[in-house]
Amino acid sequence: MPEPGWIDEIFDGVRYGLEGTVVAEEQSAFQRVSIIESKRYGKGLLLDGCWMTAEGQERHYHESLVHPALCGAEAIDRVLVIGGGDGGTARECLRHGSVQELHMVEIDGLVVDWSKQHLPSLGGGCWTDPRFQLSVGDGIAWAAAAADASYNVVIVDGSDPAGPAEGLFNRAFFENCRRILKPGGVFATQSESPEAFRQVHIDTVKLLREVFGYADPMYGWVPMYPSGWWSWTFAATDGARYRQVQADRAAAIAAGCEIWSPRWQRGAFDAIPAFMERALNQ
Numbered sequence: 554m555p556e557p558g559w560i561d562e563i564f565d566g567v568r569y570g571l572e573g574t575v576v577a578e579e580q581s582a583f584q585r586v587s588i589i590e591s592k593r594y595g596k597g598l599l600l601d602g603c604w605m606t607a608e609g610q611e612r613h614y615h616e617s618l619v620h621p622a623l624c625g626a627e628a629i630d631r632v633l634v635i636g637g638g639d640g641g642t643a644r645e646c647l648r649h650g651s652v653q654e655l656h657m658v659e660i661d662g663l664v665v666d667w668s669k670q671h672l673p674s675l676g677g678g679c680w681t682d683p684r685f686q687l688s689v690g691d692g693i694a695w696a697a698a699a700a701d702a703s704y705n706v707v708i709v710d711g712s713d714p715a716g717p718a719e720g721l722f723n724r725a726f727f728e729n730c731r732r733i734l735k736p737g738g739v740f741a742t743q744s745e746s747p748e749a750f751r752q753v754h755i756d757t758v759k760l761l762r763e764v765f766g767y768a769d770p771m772y773g774w775v776p777m778y779p780s781g782w783w784s785w786t787f788a789a790t791d792g793a794r795y796r797q798v799q800a801d802r803a804a805a806i807a808a809g810c811e812i813w814s815p816r817w818q819r820g821a822f823d824a825i826p827a828f829m830e831r832a833l834n835q
Contacts, residue, residue, distance in 0.1 A: 598668065
């Protein structure tokens with residue numbers, strides 16, 4: 554076993570690091586995939602040297618991405634997750650008993666394989682849940698080929714807008730996501746840090762408002778990510794339904810959540826700083 558050292562993501566003149574060791578690393582067809590064992594947050598995943606998740610951090614991210622969408626959509630029978638190869642998003646979706654089918658499309662099979670092997674707690678029982686269907690392939694192409702109004706919820710759990718995730722942040726992709734969303738549906742995406750990726754965040758929210766009609770960012774924290782301050786943006790065509798929590802769905806999952814609750818969600822949507830509110834309203 555290598556001696557412990559510092560494993561850093563370096564972004565825009567700042568280092569975001571954990572003390573630990575690299576336990577597996579390989580270049581896939583798409584990116585460099587690294588598994589680390591850290592002292593603070595347990596095992597974690599990096600893609601091309603950027604932090605994706607860790608055992609002691611993942612709930613900050615996955616609960617925030619999933620539950621506003623699944624507690625706000627009119628129905629949640631059919632869910633599409635694009636990306637999400639570590640399994641955390643699928644796990645949180647499948648905690649909702651009303652989900653009948655969940656399709657996950659992950660471009661990199663190595664991420665799935667290594668997450669199952671090294672980070673089994675993230676996916677939990679999702680990999681063997683009969684409602685779960687995994688496709689290893691291009692999520693952008695999947696959305697383009699899917700039938701109109703075929704999903705109640707579409708969730709994008711991608712990495713930063715570079716490399717294999719670059720196409721997840723453009724109008725053509727968002728328009729397909731709107732097209733395949735059923736009436737009363739909700740779209741959700743991680744939308745970067747409003748500090749470290751400020752312009753990407755602003756552009757993403759504005760574009761989603763143009764495409765869907767209604768879109769709002771929600772702010773929280775993932776301490777291992779650049780700046781620690783993160784965002785998720787939710788969109789719908791028939792009003793800001795993602796802000797309205799269906800009480801029965803919330804009650805069924807709340808006791809198992811570490812971060813998310815209806816109260817936390819209300820505060821997270823309202824925690825928009827003045828400069829960001831001005832920028833989004835220009």
